[in-house]
Amino acid sequence: MNRILSDNTNERILALGNEAIVRGAIESGLDVASTYPGTPSSEIGDVLYRIAEELGIYFEYSVNEKVALELGTAASISGLNALTFMKHVGLNVASDAFTSLAYVGVRGGHVIVSADDPGCHSSQNEQDNRWYSKLANIPLLEPSSPQEAKDMVISAFEMSSSLELPVLLRTTTRVSHTRAPISLGKIKSGKGKSRFKRKPERFMLVPKYALENHKWLLDRMKKAEKLSEESKFNFIYNKEATGKIGFVTSGVSYAYCLDVLKKLDMKAKILKLGMTNPIPKKMCTDFARDLEAIIVLEELDPFLENEIKSIALENKIPHKVYGKENGHFPKYGEFNTDIVKEGILRIISEDFPDIKIKQDEKDTFNVKPVSLPSRPPVLCPGCPHRATAYAAKKVSSEDSIFPMDIGCYTLVLQRPLKTADIVLCMGSSIGTACGFAEATDQMVIAFIGDSTFFHAGIPGLINAVHAGHKFVLSILDNSTTAMTGFQPHPGVEMGGEGRNAKGIDIFEVVKGCGVESVKVVDPYDLKKTMDAFKEALENPTISVVIARHPCALVEYRVKRRMGEKIVEYDVDKDTCIQCYTCTSNFGCPASSVGEDEFPGISPHLCVGCGVCAEVCPSGAIQRVDKKEEGKAHE
Amino acid sequence: MNEEGCKNLVVVGVGGQGIILVSRIIGEAALKSGLNVMVSEIHGMAQRGGMVVSKIRIGDVHSPMIGKGEADMILGFEPVETYRHLDMASEKTTIVTSVNPIYPHTESAGENEYPDLEGLLGNLEGIGKKLVRLDTEEMASSAGLPVIVSNIIMLGALFGACKNLPVRIDTLKETIKENVPSRFMDANIRAFELGFEEAKRVSNNTES
Numbered sequence: 001m002n003r004i005l006s007d008n009t010n011e012r013i014l015a016l017g018n019e020a021i022v023r024g025a026i027e028s029g030l031d032v033a034s035t036y037p038g039t040p041s042s043e044i045g046d047v048l049y050r051i052a053e054e055l056g057i058y059f060e061y062s063v064n065e066k067v068a069l070e071l072g073t074a075a076s077i078s079g080l081n082a083l084t085f086m087k088h089v090g091l092n093v094a095s096d097a098f099t100s101l102a103y104v105g106v107r108g109g110h111v112i113v114s115a116d117d118p119g120c121h122s123s124q125n126e127q128d129n130r131w132y133s134k135l136a137n138i139p140l141l142e143p144s145s146p147q148e149a150k151d152m153v154i155s156a157f158e159m160s161s162s163l164e165l166p167v168l169l170r171t172t173t174r175v176s177h178t179r180a181p182i183s184l185g186k187i188k189s190g191k192g193k194s195r196f197k198r199k200p201e202r203f204m205l206v207p208k209y210a211l212e213n214h215k216w217l218l219d220r221m222k223k224a225e226k227l228s229e230e231s232k233f234n235f236i237y238n239k240e241a242t243g244k245i246g247f248v249t250s251g252v253s254y255a256y257c258l259d260v261l262k263k264l265d266m267k268a269k270i271l272k273l274g275m276t277n278p279i280p281k282k283m284c285t286d287f288a289r290d291l292e293a294i295i296v297l298e299e300l301d302p303f304l305e306n307e308i309k310s311i312a313l314e315n316k317i318p319h320k321v322y323g324k325e326n327g328h329f330p331k332y333g334e335f336n337t338d339i340v341k342e343g344i345l346r347i348i349s350e351d352f353p354d355i356k357i358k359q360d361e362k363d364t365f366n367v368k369p370v371s372l373p374s375r376p377p378v379l380c381p382g383c384p385h386r387a388t389a390y391a392a393k394k395v396s397s398e399d400s401i402f403p404m405d406i407g408c409y410t411l412v413l414q415r416p417l418k419t420a421d422i423v424l425c426m427g428s429s430i431g432t433a434c435g436f437a438e439a440t441d442q443m444v445i446a447f448i449g450d451s452t453f454f455h456a457g458i459p460g461l462i463n464a465v466h467a468g469h470k471f472v473l474s475i476l477d478n479s480t481t482a483m484t485g486f487q488p489h490p491g492v493e494m495g496g497e498g499r500n501a502k503g504i505d506i507f508e509v510v511k512g513c514g515v516e517s518v519k520v521v522d523p524y525d526l527k528k529t530m531d532a533f534k535e536a537l538e539n540p541t542i543s544v545v546i547a548r549h550p551c552a553l554v555e556y557r558v559k560r561r562m563g564e565k566i567v568e569y570d571v572d573k574d575t576c577i578q579c580y581t582c583t584s585n586f587g588c589p590a591s592s593v594g595e596d597e598f599p600g601i602s603p604h605l606c607v608g609c610g611v612c613a614e615v616c617p618s619g620a621i622q623r624v625d626k627k628e629e630g631k632a633h634e
Numbered sequence: 635m636n637e638e639g640c641k642n643l644v645v646v647g648v649g650g651q652g653i654i655l656v657s658r659i660i661g662e663a664a665l666k667s668g669l670n671v672m673v674s675e676i677h678g679m680a681q682r683g684g685m686v687v688s689k690i691r692i693g694d695v696h697s698p699m700i701g702k703g704e705a706d707m708i709l710g711f712e713p714v715e716t717y718r719h720l721d722m723a724s725e726k727t728t729i730v731t732s733v734n735p736i737y738p739h740t741e742s743a744g745e746n747e748y749p750d751l752e753g754l755l756g757n758l759e760g761i762g763k764k765l766v767r768l769d770t771e772e773m774a775s776s777a778g779l780p781v782i783v784s785n786i787i788m789l790g791a792l793f794g795a796c797k798n799l800p801v802r803i804d805t806l807k808e809t810i811k812e813n814v815p816s817r818f819m820d821a822n823i824r825a826f827e828l829g830f831e832e833a834k835r836v837s838n839n840t841e842s
Contacts (some may be wrong), residue, residue, distance in 0.1 A: 012665065014658070014661050014662050090736070145672075174698060174699070177675050178677065179661050179674075179675070180671065180698075181665050181675070252697065252698075254696075255697035256696075257700065258697070259695060336699040337697060337699050337700075337704075338701040338702055367717075367720045369756045370717060370753075370754060371747075371749065372714050372717060372718055373747065373749075374738065375648065375684060375714075375715075376738075376740045377683055377684035587739070589683060589739045
């Protein structure tokens, strides 16, 4: 049985922060869940995908975060409990709905999870989504551990229905991707279907009603402030400590604070804030009164720091506030115990030399410096994207521009292909291609994945056709959302709980957008793919090349499961002219140059796609069975 | 657990080596032993041959991060990755490393050369309290086990090299069984024992 469904409430299970969020939701009586996959939020969906049907929850991978949020909104104003979750940049996509959402409020409960990524572990930026809660007037909770993530989801649903407002839960990679013990409560079943009751003055945001609703919302946020003062997630740790310095912290920084203070043997009061919008002003004021200084520990922006400063000013408390604005802690990157410790030590040595702390004596070693090779992620062996990019590069001029999009295929940035020039966000390949087509006379070949095309590519394509921008768009159709863990997308015939869904044909969509020149090719057929790109480049208007082949990882797994033979390839050293096209220009991880200076193919890594054999100018790379046949004739 | 007890463990290697599974097994076994535990995984791009680092903290801890010089144990599945994370070692650290290199793709594309393996492994001598080097590929193949169980050999070696781990071997084996497909259960238990005995043998030799 899936451990996340355990009904043994005496048990504690080891759960990822993301799994804890799911558990919190199903203990709250979840009805409807929706998302678009994105790291570090993806496991929330991966778990729901497996358990939703059993619990009678409706779960879907929506086409994008905006639709996911709108779907959740409808469920919650119909009286149901909705969970909508996404990575931090996903909230940008959903922001149009998000910033008006609180004007209509909720009737059931609506919890929105934003999984932020300090340190850009797998993202294009490290924006701090706590600002969104201010922008949209939506209450904010920030968990510091998986257990707290679970508890906060439960409280968030309660708060949401009592305030009639959606609630934003902001996690970070280190909470979402940390496994820790969580305790279990009872799983509550949802309501199933509900009935929507009309109330246009509340739900129709026409100007007259919207202005009134804004007033209503501000009043709700006043009530939320009261909840914040009383919230169990806002508390003072080490209340009895009498030092001059106190700490204010939220999220995982609280955990770093505790570990570092223990290491330094430093006793100090800590104001741990779990509900950070609205901030509990009275609690902060009382906390600050008898202190000389406050150190604010938080990742990314000085969100709390500026709140604390403004509260101090308002209440004429003359203490010093240390944080990011004066450079004691960085505004970028992820925190860790070393960064927190260094910042605290600097403040103490500069301004509070009389405070006694335990100095660390643990020395690190003087490790002999060795230049170590970096190990960036690479496109997998047999990845069809490599073949597509190789074909496009072969037939285009040297100064061609390659606008890129969000997905595995950004990895063509690396040697040897280097066919990636700009990526901003989901769908940006097409919009930037429109611009390059007008701003330059260079060839433009844009790449976008299938899931990304559905998510944010279609309006850009319509724009290109309508305005007559001339470029080549290559849609990389591998039938899955590979980067985030193989979630389905609208192009495949599978939905959110593994149920049947209608697959949307990308070819028909492209045609429907008005593109006249559309070709579908299998990138494993390199020659045909190159011909398609050549033809597309010569075409006077926009052309689309759909490069269709299943993700190599998925295809390989399916083949192995079905017991299908994987075709092996090998380099025939008699025929090889050691031109190194395979290793230096194509660059599949399965091929490398051996000690004998001949390229070779690792049988452990090769998935038998055979594209390197097409790349080889001398015909030295051959299917192992063919080679043997050849030998037999000799 | 006292300050000297093993509680900060860093597991490093390359995507696909089974590091996340090993971390989860240790975490679940610690929880079963009634201990607090935190396991932090960074695995966004792991499937694509990138570096994987997992940090495990057992006992009275709050955060999942391990600072410089604070690792009680480093379990390295790949020599360069072991070396890359030595800043977390101190003179109290036990280092268990595989000697089997995985060449990064950047190397085969002609940049970023892989360092001389013997030299690299030689540099490890004298670092930490104890060093155990294992040729897991050779160990697996001479025992007739599939290479895929190398991660469990490493796990066994960790427990063979560290005497004061707060998790009992039986608990650990039980957790391994719960986390691997039933048809590979025996192979994994054998792999565990193989690593355990080898690390114990090497440790005893160094200490005598």
